[in-house]
Amino acid sequence: MKTKLYVLYGGKSVEHEVSLKTAVTVLLSIDESRFEVYPVYITRDGLWCTPGRLAKEGLTVERLIARPSYRDTASSIGEILSGVMALPGPKVVMPLLHGSNGEDGTVQGLMELLNVPYVGNGVLASALALDKAMSKEILAQAGIRQTDYRVCRFDEWSSDGMAVVRDVEARIGYPCYVKPASLGSSIGISRCTNRGELRAGIQEAFAYDKKLVFEREVAGREIQVAVIGNERPLASLPGEFIHDRAFFDYESKYMDKRLTMSIPAELSAGLTERIRELAVRAYRAHGCEGLARVDFFLDGEGELFLNEINALPGFTNFSMYPVMWERTDGTSYAALIEQLIGHAVARHEDKQTIRYSR
Missing domain, CATH: 3.30.470.20 (ATP-grasp fold, B domain)
Known part of the structure; x- marks a missing residue:
């Protein structure tokens, strides 16, 4: 019996498009003599649906996109779990969800509750790796050298933004980078060489996360x-x-x-x-x-x-x-x-x- 392979892609994330590109390449490369492939598309709003079984010939990003049957997340997930992922036989899930709501341990936690094997890191490792601030704490404890950095939460910035700017200038200096703590693909990141760029970069990064990381340039x-x-x-x-x-x-x-x-x-x-x-x-x-x-x-x-x-x-x-x-x-x-x-x-x-x- 072939193993059922459920490929999750898309997602409620600014890295949605990156996920789609990854999914096309993976789906074209899977050995269909060993795996029975079921694509599962997650919309930008977090709704789960499926385009059905897809032929490899002429497969494109556009063909991966499906229209959900429900307008609320719980019902859409329930439909996929009961109608697609409940099929009998050996199965494995391959989450190709970059960024938030997929790479951060959330989907991994769902797979743990379902007790199904899934590709990639578990809940804790996924969450730690995506959160740059927490990852840096882990690396520091492991004695692995990093560049100088500082973490800032939105409440600190909103309380006294000028104090944050002065502290970054004193501790990190220019050029520096300001990054959303939990995001990838360099989205929301700014390279700053002066105070004006730093303030603009902070505003940009806070549009994507409520916690930021400042780093000295190497x-x-x-x-x-x-x-x-x-x-x-x-x-x-x-x-x-x-x-x-x-x-x-x-x-x-x-x-x-x-x-x-x-x-x-x-x-x-x-x-x-x-x-x-x-x-x-x-x-x-x-x-x-x-x-x-x-x-x-x-x-x-x-x-x-x-x-x-x-x-x-x-x-x-x-x-x-x-x-x-x-x-x-x-x-x-x-x-x-x-x-x-x-x-x-x-x-x-x-x-x-x-x-x-x-």
Whole structure:
């Protein structure tokens, strides 16, 4: 019997479009001789629905979008759970939901309640990795070096915004970055070189979150590492994007056709191994399982700073994560998906040995 694979995509998130691009690539790559695929679309309003079984031929983002039968979230989720995900036989869920309401542990919690295996990180690791402020606390406790940073909540800003600005200038300085704490794809992030840009960046970031992170800029290279696995995670060879922008923003990541990947990144053998070791340490410190991408800054003096850990990295066939694995050990995109499904099933089976009664 084929395993039923439920692919969740879209979502109530500003990274909705990124999720759709990821879903198209994944759906085109799944081995249909092994998996019976059921796409589940989550609208921008958080309603769950399905476009039905989709043929690979001519599959586009537009064909992934479906119209929900209900106008309230609870009823739409109930329809999918009782009508689609309740089908008999072995099953696994693959959440391809970038950002809030999907990458942050919310959907993962639902899958735990349903007691079904799902690809990627669990509730805690997902929540920690998406929340940059909490992630930095974890990294600090693990003794992993980071750039100088400061966290600000909306109530602090609304009470005395000028005090926040002066404190950032004193502790962080310029250039600095202001970021929504819980978001990805560089959305809502501003690079600030003076007070006016800082105030504007704060206003922009608070449109996406009620908690912000300020960071000192590290001038140099951005190095990325792909990590996969559960109890014994493995790190890929490091890679980097070659670009000439001061700030690698959303448009740079997804629309700049001049971007080129350098995999493996041109680093000494010793530095390569140190980066891979630190990536695994950060992965374990967050309690990650399944996959994550760990990003570093390497300054002009050779000093290394961990930037962030991404629990659901970009996953199209042109994204850094799958390409790093292909160039590390020859793992194809389709084989990588099957590996991740295998890790999901293994973790789920391990959890079935836990006792819930005395």
